[in-house]
Amino acid sequence: MTKVLIVDDEKVIREVLEAYFVKEGWKVLFASNGVEGLKKVGDQSPDLIILDLMLPDISGEEVCRLVRMDSNIPILMLTAKSAEDDLINGLVIGADDYVTKPFSPREVVVRVKALIRRTQQRVNENKLSFNNDKLIIDFVKKEVKLNHAILTLTPNEYKLLTAIVSYPGKVYSRADLLDKLQENGSYFEGYERNIDTHIKNLRKKIETDTRHPNFIITVFGMGYKFGGIKDESDT
Structure with missing residues (x-):
């Protein structure tokens, strides 16, 4: 369940937004x-913060600045300030978006959903899953990770x-x-067979059956290809 933290000293605003998000x-x-x-950020790990400036x-x-010191949680600022410099400053210190008061609760919900989607897209770009x-x-x-257990790979195996x-x-x-293993792109032809050794060792770590691999497939006479099926959530 998605958790949203509303930081605002106005009870009416908290209650109105609560009704919309509960829905x-x-x-x-x-x-x-x-x-x-x-404290709630540290204890409850919300998925998004709606933060009043005043x-x-x-x-x-200051709250935004402190959160940004160790978290990338999306932040939507609520502000009665309309001066361009104030709004820009909020974005500069780490807010992802803002809504000026008075606002439509439905607009806040739409903006929050957009932030959650963008955040999820960033997560997916930084992570791939297969099968x-x-x-x-x-x-x-x-x-x-293989079956959610962290693998110990050498730098070359990871590359x-x-x-x-x-x-x-x-x-x-x-x-x-x-070529992928050497930063300058140069190599000696005699070292190409070393790739077979790295692949063999990598297969031992990520394949259930190395004789019938699912992930690293040998293409005889040509090289290797990846045979895993990318999960739809990563697209």
């Missing part, structure tokens, strides 16, 4: 000041895997793959 099937969390809001203790700008989450590659963490998953079905020659 969407979301869980709604509240905070009436900045300190309470920061709070009774610390400003919404119904059997194999997951997190490019930000440089982490590979090879991330190279061939970029274009499933594309055949890579040994020379192509060796």
